Amino acid sequence: MVVDAQHGRMVMIEVAAVSVLTDNYVWLIHNSESGETAAVDPSVADPVLEAVATRGWRLTQILNTHWHPDHTGGNQGIQAATGAPITAPAEAERVSTVDRIVREGDRVTVAGAEAVVWDIPAHTAGHIAYYFEDERMIFVGDTMFAMGCGRLFEGTAQEMFANLQRIAALPADVRIYCGHEYTLANARFAAHAEPGNADVARRLEQAAEMRGRGEITLPTTVAEERATNPFVRASDSEEFARLRSAKDSFR
Numbered sequence: 263m264v265v266d267a268q269h270g271r272m273v274m275i276e277v278a279a280v281s282v283l284t285d286n287y288v289w290l291i292h293n294s295e296s297g298e299t300a301a302v303d304p305s306v307a308d309p310v311l312e313a314v315a316t317r318g319w320r321l322t323q324i325l326n327t328h329w330h331p332d333h334t335g336g337n338q339g340i341q342a343a344t345g346a347p348i349t350a351p352a353e354a355e356r357v358s359t360v361d362r363i364v365r366e367g368d369r370v371t372v373a374g375a376e377a378v379v380w381d382i383p384a385h386t387a388g389h390i391a392y393y394f395e396d397e398r399m400i401f402v403g404d405t406m407f408a409m410g411c412g413r414l415f416e417g418t419a420q421e422m423f424a425n426l427q428r429i430a431a432l433p434a435d436v437r438i439y440c441g442h443e444y445t446l447a448n449a450r451f452a453a454h455a456e457p458g459n460a461d462v463a464r465r466l467e468q469a470a471e472m473r474g475r476g477e478i479t480l481p482t483t484v485a486e487e488r489a490t491n492p493f494v495r496a497s498d499s500e501e502f503a504r505l506r507s508a509k510d511s512f513r
């Protein structure tokens with residue numbers, strides 16, 4: 263809950279997760295006053311439409327962070343069912359229609375709240391994030407994961423390292439909403455990379471317990487990632503690159 267300075271009223275924002283495919287999360291950003299709901303990175307249409315209907319919400323907007331089909335596959339089906347406009351980086355036009363193309367510095371009104379767009383290329387060349395400064399939350403797609411980061415499909419280690427440093431420089435209490443449930447596997451790698459880090463050991467244990475109960479481990483926070491994410495904690499892009507290749511082959 264935050265005060266909307268312009269209108270002097272409270273904007274009530276709630277975020278819910280829809281688990282789809284193997285390990286994707288579609289995030290629903292909901293305004294409990296207006297009923298408006300945005301779906302971030304809808305992999306598929308029907309489970310998202312059902313999740314919104316079950317809650318009695320109204321799907322009014324679609325946001326994408328990057329073009330990958332497991333983040334855009336539900337765009338057309340949701341738009342056909344609801345008429346919701348699609349906001350996305352230009353690269354999403356490869357796989358979907360887009361109503362509004364956004365890039366670094368653009369502002370997007372989402373369910374009555376305001377997000378600023380960040381260009382964070384590396385996982386894909388046109389990957390973006392949506393940062394809600396007032397609500398203290400950021401949607402980072404496949405750039406950062408809890409205790410991990412995305413693979414470098416269309417960018418460099420330098421770019422990804424800079425993205426992670428930028429996210430980690432946000433206020434400590436900012437909640438980070440990631441595109442996948444990778445926490446436990448990432449925690450195992452983090453424990454291997456930083457065997458002496460007590461915060462990592464604690465979080466590995468916690469993630470194992472939560473996943474054992476079938477619970478969602480996200481969102482994470484800037485504070486948690488600074489303490490436990492080896493990719494964020496790397497001292498430079500060379501160390502980051504070494505960790506990224508080690509993780510690619512870690513079992």
Ligand SMILES: [Zn+2]
Nearest residue numbers: 328330385404
């Ligand atoms: Zn992806």
